[in-house]
Amino acid sequence: MRGQDLYQFKAFCAIVEHGSFIRASAHLGLSASALSQIVKELEDRLDTRLFNRTxxxxxxxxxxxxxxxxxxxALSVLETVGVELATNxxxxxxxxxxxxxRIAATIYLAPILAGFMRDYPDVTVDVVVEDRLIDMVGGGFDAGIRLGEKLQMDMIAVPLSGDLQMKVVGSPAYLARxxxxxxxxxxADHRCLCYRNPSDNSPYRWxxxxxxxxxxILVSGPIIVDEPAMLPQLALEGIGLAYQFSHQVDAQIASGALVQIxxxxxxxxxGFYIYYPSRRQMLPALRAFIDYVKQW
Incomplete structure (x- = not known):
């Protein structure tokens, strides 16, 4: 494979992994127009269209x-081998x-880590759980887990949860009253159970x-909390309406204890993605973790 061919393939993968030409171009240090030209050359060489663009x-x-x-x-193997050879x-x-x-760590990360740590017993994992957005690189983290809408532009992202859905719920007794x-x-005319935005402590807008x-909608009601997992129980007791991830209330909706509106x-x-700054010179532990997540 020629060097130019390899670079085109890496550029193509960057677009897929970042989900946009703009993010991929920032990651690669190119202009969006230069990246578009690289993809056009690759599509011309393969005589097929690789992306649908709007x-x-x-x-x-x-x-x-x-x-x-x-x-x-294949690219992942090449990069991993390069890092391993560099570290001897x-x-x-x-x-x-x-x-x-918090939600990503408890619902998605914990089940993954159990199997990963059995397969890689020599890797030590340090997990910091916090809802506020942080500078991952400045904080010394190898990877993070956040909702897709909150990812920084220059990050590579790997899907973790698939699509998610929020649901507004209330108890039958509350709705009757x-x-x-x-x-x-x-x-605006209802008692809503409010969650504080971790980034600036403002009430979260539904x-x-x-x-x-x-x-x-900037809702209001009798309570505002830092921990949204408290709210389904309050909704069950008829205190007000809650706006929750579906996995937090689906069982109660199925039983009839809560009603979706x-x-x-x-x-x-x-939904949630694992994201990290770059595949270049990736440490073997992080590469193993990303590969494990893709298989999981």
Whole structure:
């Protein structure tokens, strides 16, 4: 493989992993136009289109997906071997520092770490759990776990949870007393169970979307908390309405203890991702962890 071919493939993978030309170009240190030209040259050489592009999004074609599945493992092996040769030690060991939000750590990271640490007993994992956004590189972390909408532009991102969904719920007793909202604006007349934004301590605005209409509602109610896991129990007791991840309330909805409202206003959205600064000179422990996550 010629050097130019390899660089084109790496550029292609960067676009896939970052989810946009802008993020990938920032990561590679290129202009967006230069990166577009590299992809065009690769598409011309392969005589096939690799991406479907609009002004707002980019997605792989079927051919692009096949190409990524074939070449990404090979590029990963090349990079891992390079790091191992540079350290003169092929054993997977060392310290892996991770930063994650509370929900990501408890629901997704903990089950992954159990198997990973059995497979790689020489790796020591240091996990810091905090909901506020941090400077991952400045904080000395190797990787972090955050919602896709909160990722920094120059990061590589690996899907962890798949799409997620928020749900507005209330108890049958509460809805019988106060009525059922049919539009997000109706929440102004309801007692809502509020969650404090960890970044600036402001009340979190409930987000809604239906077709072309988007709303961010600053709700109010009898309580505001730092820990949203408290709120489903309060909703069950009829204290007010809660806005929660589906996994926090699905069981109670299925049993009838809680009722979902405003269903058409909370579509799925990109979930949690593991993100890290660069695949260049990646430590073997981090590469092993990323590969394990992809398999998991």
């Amino acid at each position: 002004t707002r999004s980019v997605s792989m074609t079927h051919a692009g997906s096949l190409l990524y599945d074939r070449i990404e493992p 030690d092929g054993r997977i060991s060392g310290l892996l520092r991770l930063n994650a939000s 106060h009525g059922t909202p049919i539009h997000p604006a109706d929440l 987000e809604f979307e239906r077709r072309e209409e988007r709303r961010e 405003l269903e058409g206003w909370t579509p799925p959205f990109p």
